[in-house]
Amino acid sequence: MSRTLIELLQEGLPAEAVLTDPDVTSAYSHDMASFCDAGAPAVVVLPRTVEQVQHVMRTATALRVPVVPQGARTGLSGAANATDGCIVLSLVKMNRILEISPVDRIAVVEPGVVNAALSRAVGEHGLYYPPDPSSWEMCTIGGNIGTASGGLCCVKYGVTAEYVLGLDVVLADGRLMSTGRRTAKGVAGYDLTRLFVGSEGSLGIVVRAVLALKPKPPQQLVLAAEFASTGAACDAVCKIMEGGHVPSLLELMDRTTVRAVNALANMGLPETTEALLLAAFDTPHPAADLAAVGALCEAAGATQVVPAEDAAESELLLQARRLSLTALEAVKGTTMIDDVCVPRSRLAEMLDGVERIGEKYGLTIGVCAHAGDGNTHPTVCFDAADADEARRARESFDEIMALGLELGGTITGEHGVGVLKKEWLAREIGPVGVEMQRAVKAAFDPHHLLNPGKLF
Incomplete structure (x- = not known):
């Protein structure tokens, strides 16, 4: 069967687009998630045109062979893992920006x-x-669409789904x-575009996307606030949002993360802090906005508030967050x-609960x-070679997801379900x-060929 499959694929694809060497194809077997099973693909194809993608899917349907779509494999849920x-x-070779229209404020791109x-x-x-996912220098738009990814600026600008027009x-x-x-x-008909966003390649292969754009905002300035507890930092977050402020970024790093970033990159972040809150504004007068937010942080118990003086200092702080x-x-x-x-109002409960879970499992x-x-x-940081530690890591991971649901949250805000969270998706959305x-x-993929074994 494999030989027939390869021969049929080669009829509609250039020779260099069909990879069969197991030493090569094994590199495409999984994304960046831990604890997710991955199989050995029969073949890897790298089409460059829509017609070539259509040929692949016609061949797969004729032979009833499953297809696993992939982008840059930077995902964290096993959604791109082979069977x-x-x-x-x-789809990494389909990498053209087809159009940028300043009048219509759209870009048309390949995945x-x-x-x-x-x-x-x-x-x-x-x-x-x-x-802007943290992996923005590597991840692809197709992958972003497949997982409905977010990023650092979502607090003001929203997530991928809000920018996919067609x-x-x-x-x-x-x-x-x-x-x-x-x-x-x-508003013509059902919103099938939104249906595909976040479907993790289980309903179809995105080959072109029309994306909404915004006018480029002013350069943002960042403020760093140190707190003696994560609870105080979360209180500051609530005060900022309740006060009607619209930061372009509002990020938190706990003590463990701050120390890890310093150890990796010698960033000079304050290791005495229990929580570091980063707030940014890209408004016409960001210094005034930062001053107002800084006052709220101090009222919530910040031990030190340091606004960046310029774009270079701001970028350094953002780089620290991206390295987390x-x-x-x-x-x-x-x-x-x-x-x-989780709801912002329950953020402190989430972080306190995670700390308890870490203590419980010694992780x-x-x-x-x-x-x-x-x-x-x-x-969860662990030694994969230590079987007991790996077991505790998996159990702590599940307790964290259970805690999120208990607090009225969701098991995934932007990484997707993939293989890793299949059981938890069923718990969240229920049997109906x-x-x-x-x-x-079943309506889109009656033979269940597209990314089988993912989501549910």
Whole structure:
């Protein structure tokens, strides 16, 4: 069967686009998540055109071979992990920015465009693409759409779903479907565009996206506030949001994360603090906004408030935040990164609960968070070679997700479900929710070929 599959794929793809060497294909077998099973793909294909993607899907349907779509594999839930005998459909070669329109404030892109490359390209036109995951220098727009990713600036500008206006999607049987629009508004029919955003490649293959852009804002300035407890830092977050302030960024790093970043990059962050809160404004008068927020931080118990003096200092602080997950991975060599999101009003309870869970299991768990969204990233640090420690890491991870649901939150704010959180998705949405989602899946992919084993 494998030989027939390869031969049929080669009929519609250039030779260099079909990879069969196991030493090469194994590199495409998984994303960056821990504790997620991955199989051995039969073949990896790297199409460059829509027609080539259609050929792959027609071949897969004819032979009933599963297909796992992939971007840059920077995901953290196993959503891009291969299954045994599958076709891995890597879209990284479809990396063209097809159009940037300052009048319509849209960009039209292929799925393999890297997030940072798009941001820089639209910036040359005085425009701004806000979604900025921490992996923005590597992750692709297709992957961002598949996982409905967020980022540091979501507190003001929102997440990926709010910027996807329209899509071209190759369905499981190879047909091409267009959804959405390129107009400023439109309500024709069911919102199938939003349906595909966050579907983790389980409903179709995104081959083109129309993205909304915003005018490029002024350079943001950042403030750093130190707190003697995470509870005080969370109180400051509540005061900032309750006061009607609209920061472009509101991020929290706990003591463990601060020390890990210093150990990795010698950033000189204050290691005596229990929590470091970063707030930024990209308004016409950011210094005044920072002063107002600084006063709220002091009222909440901040031991020190330091506003950046210029863009360079601001960028240094943001770089420290972006290094958080990499730094925590260096603590023990392996991490399980959660992304539980809770109501802002319950953020302190979430962080206090994570601390208790870490103590219970004898593990280092650092927390960095998109605090303005209530989106926490408890990161369990462990030695994967130590079987008992790995077991405790997995159990602590599950307790953190249970805590998030108990506090009225969700098991994933931006990383997706993939393989890692399948059981927890069922708990969150309930049996009726699972039934309806499976019905949607069956309508788009009746043979269950697209990214099987993910979500549910």
